[in-house]
Amino acid sequence: MSSDYEISDDDENYYVDDEDMIDGTQDDDEDDIDMDTFGDDFKVASKSKRKSYEIDYESLSQTAVEELMQSDVDHICGIFGVEASTAALLLRHMSWNKERLIEKYMDNPTKVLVAAGITVEEPLSPPAPIRSHCSSASASSRRPTRSASKLLGLASGSKSPKSPSFASPPLKATRPPKSAPFVCPICYDESPDLRPLALDCEHPFCSGCWIAYASSKINDEAEHTIRCMAETCALVAPDAFIRDLLVPEPGAPAGDPAEEAANAATWARFQELLVRHFVASNPNLKYCPYPSCTNTVSCPAAASKASLITTVPIVSCGARGIGGAAQMSQSQQLSIGLAGKEHKFCFGCSIESDHRPVVCGAAKMWLKKCEDDSETANWIKSNTKECPQCMSTIEKNGGCNHMTCKKCKNDFCWVCMGPWVEHGTAWYSCNRYDEKGGVEARDAQSKSRASLERYLHYYNRWANHEQSAKLSVELYAKTEKKMEDMQITSALTWIEVQFMKKAVEEVEKCRMTLKWTYAMAYYLAKGNEKELFEDNQRDLEKAVEDLSELLESPIEAENIPTLRQKVTDKTVYVQKRNEIMLEDTATGFLEGRWKWNAAIEGFDVPEKTEY
């Protein structure tokens, strides 16, 4: 994984140790985990340091997950006395639920083997059955098709029932009778050098067709269950069969390099699909959603739905930036804001970013609402507005909400369009929705108008923080160049010009927090708790706007020392405010302090809805 991230002095170091992780996951026994990690200084320290808005989790590489899979496979091999490839297919068939597999297999092994596509179904009245308890039912997905098999006796007529065999070599070159040369039933090729291959069902197809078929399933359909190509045959190709198709044997004569590269990529994709299936089957695990990242996060603390009303399980897979597989230049990554970005995502829901402090249920509800109401709200997102004084069009180009009209020099707030002077003083009310309108609404029409306005109030601020965060990063890209030039021309050291980077990162982070606080506030029931929440929100917002404004001040070599002092102080303050916001909200969830005005997933339905 390539990463162009530069290490800055006070960045949190993330400790990754594959060995420890394997021990810590998968195990249901809590005591075992504690025993394993006992005495590890780092872990003990990190545990006591963990903040109320953070959650314990571990990051696993693809190899580490494969080792977990292998240990399950070994376990099943030991119990059933079957080959590893059989154990793997059985586990996949049962979605890696070992207990259920053992139970079902002990009850009727043939039934499970047939359903998993490992052995061919035995005939109902066998002349000389080796295994007598054969089942008529089959749960395989490709069963007699609705109509084709009725009219055509296609492949099924030539099929001869087979008895199960575990130890047969995966690749079986079937020898056709000498009289009839092999013609592949798919590509109709009849060249004598054709290599016919079949699974245990002995339905032969040429190796070229097998490769094309497996590649299509794996690459086009993201399918890891590769069934025999014969109609109504439900046998599944074992991994070794797929590997032999796609990976040339050592010492084999070199083929077409482009073809071999494509097959190697398909084999890698196949292995990734197996890992994804295993991860998806285990509630303690989640696959990193970032493009071309193959890491997994283990977070047993957030595995249950019930945990999601007290915690917001934001995790990180440990990687940064975009993986080498995605062909993207550093500047391209920078322009879409992904350069060196930590792979943060929510373990509890499908939101692929940090939505703290608000819980998953409310965050999802808010996003759904925004999607439904996007038509109405679109105009606010627009980047241009009119100056409230002279009506000339003003474009927002930095992250700061303090706007100064170029024409009439009017100072106003981008969010509420009110005069900026009111925002600089002790009373700062831009974050709080004026509820009088709602109370006074009498008839239905004005009520629905009031409800739309209430929504727009929160949405407006939500969208603005998102937009401002983006603009701050863009602005910084320009500043960064200037700072680097300055480092060359002045006596400043590299470390001394890093303060802007740190500040921009902080602003971006805090704007994300602020963004989600508006989603949360929209659903918070009116009352003292909500007021305290909005007080914290206001303090953070004020601090962020101040820092944002500082970042837009002109940079000259001579004012750098003063600017640096100011920016650093403000950054520390902003950090503190963000900490308070997150801590208090998270503690509130643990205490069950927050009351909602709407039915949020997992929470009790509020008796009355008061906004």
Add this chain to the structure above:
Amino acid sequence: MDARLRRVNKEIADCKNDKTSNIKIDLIEESPFHLKGSFPGPEGTPYQGGHFEVDIVIPESYPFQPVKLKFITKVYHPNVSSASGAICLDILKDAWSPVLTLKSTLISLQSLLCSPEPNDPQDAEVAKHYTTSKNSFEDTAIYWTQIYAGGPGPKEKKGKASTARETRDEIAIAGLERAHVEQFEALGFERSKVIDVLRRLNYRGPNVAKLSEDRVVEELLK
């Protein structure tokens, strides 16, 4: 030669040489990857006597991915969209196998006309018609076969004036029952409006889907 091209060419040739099946496959333009299939409607079904044409697109990864089929001829059938001709058939999806051919797939399609699966419908309205009023469904299917697929049409019933036949035809196209249309016509509404509203509400009689007569009148008054 490209394996896909070789296979499709052979399939087309095999189909031409096969004099026993009624399946035909023709090129639409020069490309062998966009074809037109056709077959007669199966005997003993409302589709008997009709000639049905199917649009065939051979995807890039054929035969490892299924062919894309849709009816060109309008068909009144629970598993065929009455508007687009899209088809709901298992072998065109998950149950596809690379050993299936264009011919065998078209035979499956033909057999789908014999045995509708209303529980897995493509056209919900037609499926509902099929399950609630089979006779009326068949009338419509026969009529569609006549006007869209060149079928023989319904068996002549004696003593019907030409205007009455025309009315019946309009009603049949809409998939409605004559008695229902006449019932609301008697209340003084225009026939075309009655047909329009009943079709939109998917009216199959007062007891079906709790659709009251009052509700229909309410719609008619709009």
